[in-house]
Amino acid sequence: MTDRIRTTISVPQDVYEVFKQMADASGTSVSRCMGDWLADTAEGAQHVSMQLQRAREVSKIGIKELHAALKGDFMQVAMAEGVVPQQTDSDRRPPRAAAVPSTPYSNTGLKSPPGRKTRGGKSS
Known part of the structure; x- marks a missing residue:
């Protein structure tokens, strides 16, 4: 029984080629090479995770x-x-009203100028 877990990941072609060259140079499989690389950098990944x-x-x-x-x-x-x-x-003061706009920003009532066409729509 091994303590390694098999997983599937997708990588760009150029990344695969880098690990393939490293695996060939070290005499291991690409899978083992990537797994060892990830194991060696796990402490850094833990720091990033935190x-x-x-x-x-x-x-x-x-x-x-x-x-x-x-x-x-x-x-x-x-x-x-x-x-x-x-x-x-003794520290408390009367509460102040929040500065909330009377009209929501999404509902200002502004309209597009007449005669202006929108992009991507059908021509009439």
Whole structure:
């Protein structure tokens, strides 16, 4: 029994050729050559994986903060996430209204000038 797992991956032709040359030079199969290369670089891949997970968590917090800011309760979310310290009753001030536009950006009511044709449409 072996501890290696067989998997199938797709690579561009030029990448395959590089590993084929390396396999020929080392006297191993292309599969073994690629597997050994991946095993040798797994520590770097682990580091990249951790950085991507951190970036995803930061972006999730950022999205929560953006939604909270749009709703007007940014401070509550920021305190819950530990971004800002919890306030005591003496620190609290009256809440301010959020600066929310009266019309959604997607519904400004603007129309195209008359006589302008769109691209890709049928000609009349």
